[in-house]
Amino acid sequence: MPHKLRKIRKTRGSRTQGYGRIGQHRDAGSKGNRKVGRHKHLWSKVVTYEPDYFGNHGFTSPQSLHKKENVINLQKLTEIAETDTINLTTLGYTKLLGTGKIFRSLTVTVSTCSKSAEEKIAKAGGKVITVSQENGE
Numbered sequence: 001m002p003h004k005l006r007k008i009r010k011t012r013g014s015r016t017q018g019y020g021r022i023g024q025h026r027d028a029g030s031k032g033n034r035k036v037g038r039h040k041h042l043w044s045k046v047v048t049y050e051p052d053y054f055g056n057h058g059f060t061s062p063q064s065l066h067k068k069e070n071v072i073n074l075q076k077l078t079e080i081a082e083t084d085t086i087n088l089t090t091l092g093y094t095k096l097l098g099t100g101k102i103f104r105s106l107t108v109t110v111s112t113c114s115k116s117a118e119e120k121i122a123k124a125g126g127k128v129i130t131v132s133q134e135n136g137e
Helices: 007-011 043-049 074-080 115-123
Strands: 071-073 085-087 095-097 107-110 127-130
Touching (some): 074 115, 095 107, 115 127
Parallel strands (some): 085 107, 107 127
16 A cells, blocks of 8 residues: 555544544554553453463473483383384484393494493393494594
8 A cells, every 4th residue: 555545644633543532542552462451450351261361370490491302111112123123213212211121132223322221232132323333433
């Protein structure tokens, strides 16, 4: 729309710019996503009908903001292993933990591994290849 055809150009100089003498552009204003008076005269409505209207509540621990690791235990590993070699990084796992027992020798590739899981796999005759070992570090 051209600038000269906008409504406000016609109404400049008048006292209320076309919004009347009582309401005068009140309530939600020009910002459609916010609602005026929620902390003042509309407080009883918020408490009654929209108790969760205002933001987040409580404390967020900084530890919970860290990246979550996708872990798998030895018990689950024996169930999903079809061959003697298994690459857990391609399956989306980042860490191998040692809960459970393993009876067959497996070669497992994973980002990180707990000591107990590594010991149990070695005892069964297999080995664990971490991603850092694979890259030659």
